[in-house]
Amino acid sequence: MASASKKTLAQLPTLTLLTSSLPVDSFTSDPDNLPSRAFLTQTRPVYKACFSYLTPEEAPDPRLLAVSRTAMELLDLDEKESETDEFVQIFSGNKVLEGTHPWALCYGGHQFGKSIDPAHSDPHATLALNHFSRTHYVCSPLRLGDGRAISLFETVNSRQERWELQLKGAGRTPYSRFADGYAVLRSSIREFLCSEGMYHPSRELYSCSKLYPHLAPSCLPFPPLALSALSVPTTRALSLIVTSRDVYREDAPSDARQPEKGAIVCRVAPSWLRFGNFEILHSRKDAEGVRQLAEFIAREVIVVPEGKMGEEKEGWNRFGRMFREVARKTAQMVAGWQSVGKSWWMRMLERLTSVLW
Known part of the structure; x- marks a missing residue:
């Protein structure tokens, strides 16, 4: 029991x-x-x-x-x-x-930023497979x-x-x-x-x-x-x-x-949502999807009360406060890596979580 x-x-x-x-x-x-x-x-x-x-x-x-x-x-x-x-x-x-x-x-996200085809004009083009198994080029962020x-x-x-x-x-x-x-x-x-x-x-x-x-x-x-x-x-x-x-x-x-x-x-x-969840929606010009995702994270995941960041920042709305908190926590994490001797990691953007605690 x-x-x-x-x-x-x-x-x-x-x-x-x-x-x-x-x-x-x-x-x-x-x-x-x-x-x-x-x-x-x-x-x-x-x-x-x-x-x-x-x-x-x-x-x-x-x-x-x-x-x-x-x-x-x-x-x-x-x-x-x-x-x-x-x-x-x-x-x-x-x-x-x-x-x-x-x-x-x-x-979505950026992986390596290297073109598969040297003749391709977009340096961020990446080779992918569609659902019919045909190869095609897509511009970053990759799906x-x-x-x-x-x-x-x-x-x-x-x-x-x-x-x-x-x-x-x-x-x-x-x-x-x-x-x-x-x-x-x-x-x-x-x-x-x-x-x-x-x-x-x-x-x-x-x-x-x-x-x-x-x-x-x-x-x-x-x-x-x-x-x-x-x-x-x-x-x-x-x-x-x-x-x-x-x-x-x-x-x-x-x-x-x-x-x-x-x-x-x-x-x-706390959450497995990441930067790439925003990237894929933004790349597809899905403004409504970006709004829904941002509202959910600001409401349920990274809640920063108004005034927490100092008097000069009190005019920021909840999305501005959320963005600043994500940036702060990401910097804190990378500093933590460096403090134990890790100076470089393969930080593919789609893999970085928006929640670090």
Whole structure:
């Protein structure tokens, strides 16, 4: 039995703030009557929408490898929940929590800024695939989206903090383009360790050391004991699950034998909305979509009371205050990277979240 302060998965309060406030893909407007998964996972353009409803792909033989106790506490989840089959099935994507409807976000962005065709006049042109598998050039921002990430649900904890839980490696979505939608164990361990390592000391991650015998040296980000209380703004990782799925990666290190084992990380953040959600709407001249997205973020995600930024800024409206707060938090995050010796990261704009805390 869970204590009065801790909850089972079934007892978690779930919200629909994002999905009830933002425009949905017209092909998935009724989450209770979705098209076939074959259609849902076919790469296609999604217009006038911020997200598409779909369910994760079934994961074969899921097995829990690691769980963050502090992330469990963050969600008010009883620690014993991680020992249940229900936990494994939900966070592998094999089961959907009752009353919830998973979704994938639509966004755009700039990737590398290099033209595929030297003769092409636009230096920001990027090669893409349309839904008929013909190649064509599109000017930045490139149409992207959650290609292998699917958000499960939103919840709120006892401190009235809102959290969005998302699976990475849960299969294809309409935004997968040429990718398979999966993640490998090698990169998933790295994400789990780095997400939690950025947040708190190594002693919280001791259980992950059991994973290392299965990995080649080049696959490891750094030993758990080298982690310190970095307190760098970051997203969180709740769980790491390995599957029996074979996943092939052409760009894998030479000592990472192919195929690799598939894995799924459950990531946690106040919101997974990002700069790219604005970019795709702006590039399509969808002013109404930009307005809806900005209003939602200013109302539910980044709420900055008037007067907080000083007397000289009191005349700013809520969108100006939101923009300044996003800029401040982004600068704070990059400064945090540099403070621990990381001077450069591949910061594709579509991947930068608009919410850092």
